[in-house]
Amino acid sequence: MRDLSELVARLSGLTLDEASQLKKMLETEWLSRQPRKTRLRFTKGRGLTASERFLADLCERSFLSLWSYPNLFRKPAKELTDLLVVFGNDLILFSDKSCAFPDSRDADLDWERWFRRSISNSAAQITQAENWIKRQPDRVYLDVNATQRLPLALPHPDRMRFHRILIALNSGERCQAATGHSPLELSPKTIDNEKPFAVGRISNTNGWVHVFTEATLPVILSELSTVADFLDYLRKKESLYEEGKYVRSQSELDLLAYFLWNGRTFPVVEAEQWETQPHLWGQIDSDPQFLAARKENEVSVFWDRLIEHLNDLYMRQDLESGNDHEISDHERVLRVMAAETRFDRRVASKWILERAELAKKGYVGSLLPSNQQDVLYVLLIGPGDGGKDHARYREARKKELSARCIAGKAAHPERRTILGIALDAKGVKGSSEDFILMDTSDWTAEQIAEAERIRQDGKFFVGNKRHLDEWEYPNNARSGTNHGSTPI
Numbered sequence: 001m002r003d004l005s006e007l008v009a010r011l012s013g014l015t016l017d018e019a020s021q022l023k024k025m026l027e028t029e030w031l032s033r034q035p036r037k038t039r040l041r042f043t044k045g046r047g048l049t050a051s052e053r054f055l056a057d058l059c060e061r062s063f064l065s066l067w068s069y070p071n072l073f074r075k076p077a078k079e080l081t082d083l084l085v086v087f088g089n090d091l092i093l094f095s096d097k098s099c100a101f102p103d104s105r106d107a108d109l110d111w112e113r114w115f116r117r118s119i120s121n122s123a124a125q126i127t128q129a130e131n132w133i134k135r136q137p138d139r140v141y142l143d144v145n146a147t148q149r150l151p152l153a154l155p156h157p158d159r160m161r162f163h164r165i166l167i168a169l170n171s172g173e174r175c176q177a178a179t180g181h182s183p184l185e186l187s188p189k190t191i192d193n194e195k196p197f198a199v200g201r202i203s204n205t206n207g208w209v210h211v212f213t214e215a216t217l218p219v220i221l222s223e224l225s226t227v228a229d230f231l232d233y234l235r236k237k238e239s240l241y242e243e244g245k246y247v248r249s250q251s252e253l254d255l256l257a258y259f260l261w262n263g264r265t266f267p268v269v270e271a272e273q274w275e276t277q278p279h280l281w282g283q284i285d286s287d288p289q290f291l292a293a294r295k296e297n298e299v300s301v302f303w304d305r306l307i308e309h310l311n312d313l314y315m316r317q318d319l320e321s322g323n324d325h326e327i328s329d330h331e332r333v334l335r336v337m338a339a340e341t342r343f344d345r346r347v348a349s350k351w352i353l354e355r356a357e358l359a360k361k362g363y364v365g366s367l368l369p370s371n372q373q374d375v376l377y378v379l380l381i382g383p384g385d386g387g388k389d390h391a392r393y394r395e396a397r398k399k400e401l402s403a404r405c406i407a408g409k410a411a412h413p414e415r416r417t418i419l420g421i422a423l424d425a426k427g428v429k430g431s432s433e434d435f436i437l438m439d440t441s442d443w444t445a446e447q448i449a450e451a452e453r454i455r456q457d458g459k460f461f462v463g464n465k466r467h468l469d470e471w472e473y474p475n476n477a478r479s480g481t482n483h484g485s486t487p488i
Contacts, residue, residue: 101114111193114171172215183250187247246269293474385428
């Protein structure tokens with residue numbers, strides 16, 4: 001990579017001496033164009049069975065392509081796991097089992113056999129995969145011949161946080177006949193198969209395993225459709241289990257409904273034991289405010305597509321600049337964006353699209369503090385090159401974005417990660433995009449003072465502030481999250 005001080009100087013227009021104080025800056029940029037047919041950096045599996053392909057598609061839609069890896073191997077022809085999501089220190093292991101439900105006319109025996117094949121054996125595979133990854137993090141492969149290593153570096157075993165997901169298929173019909181409802185019951189006090197059609201603690205694992213079915217998995221990954229939302233639910237659910245008071249839900253979806261209904265929390269309950277009311281998911285699924293929130297969330301796919309667009313260009317080595325970046329640097333930029341919740345992606349997408357319309361009349365700059373405590377987004381949208389020299393226009397826009405990122409640090413010195421995004425107004429021809437990531441974790445008071453000078457000299461973010469309010473559930477009929485920020 002080029003010298004970082006020189007890179008900052010080129011982008012910001014500062015002298016090399018001034019720029020040397022602004023280290024740890026990573027620039028990633030691309031110019032929109034038709035992708036060339038170039039060789040991909042690596043090739044992932046897509047699932048060996050229909051259910052594995054379905055799982056791969058669901059996970060890639062929710063967790064995005066850079067972090068979702070189906071059908072990994074530990075040795076040639078030795079499968080490690082059906083799917084692994086790698087997101088910083090969080091590793092989500094998925095095991096998918098499609099075993100026919102026995103019909104011996106002995107209901108208890110049938111349940112015992114199906115549980116062993118679909119859940120117990122699958123949980124053992126998750127445990128094996130987890131232990132292998134801890135011992136051999138550099139021996140995780142994309143292909144059956146074990147020649148392509150997992151492209152993302154795994155964290156040190158001491159920092160790994162494992163989340164275990166088991167997909168158990170084909171129990172619905174028998175569960176419906178026996179209990180009157182098709183999804184498996186949640187019963188955290190149940191050990192292994194001791195209660196028919198109920199799942200709780202599985203003994204041959206290193207921790208809680210979340211058992212989903214073909215009825216619950218698509219709903220969960222639709223409602224919790226980002227890695228941040230999904231992990232938040234898993235962690236809080238496990239804490240609820242550990243507390244010991246919660247004893248039962250008729251379905252995973254009823255517990256999910258309770259979680260969403262209570263502002264994505266599990267409120268403290270005074271009773272010694274409690275359970276969720278049955279059929280709660282049906283009430284949530286038809287609630288007007290929840291339906292309105294889903295409608296509002298549709299705009300958030302803009303954020304997802306922005307991430308996937310940049311990653312696709314990088315994968316095809318088709319970036320205007322940045323193809324030589326290590327994948328770890330590339331992933332750092334995109335992980336900041338992908339760590340946003342669905343609600344925060346909605347806010348960010350509205351923020352960008354509204355300013356993309358305004359920028360038809362001239363440059364629009366703005367700040368958006370993320371709900372990630374240390375992250376600040378700096379947006380600059382230009383009016384386009386007007387049919388003139390695009391390279392010159394883009395270079396000027398890029399320099400201003402860099403200066404605004406530095407000024408953004410002065411405006412919010414408590415934020416350590418500054419992510420600058422430069423786009424063009426909606427509908428202009430020949431548009432381009434640039435990204436700048438600044439890590440300011442070791443900035444001194446003198447450097448922040450210099451950033452404040454740049455802020456004042458450029459009159460960046462010193463005018464009137466516009467307060468942005470967005471409720472997760474419109475009209476605040478539910479206890480959703482109110483988002484307050486100060487774009488400028």
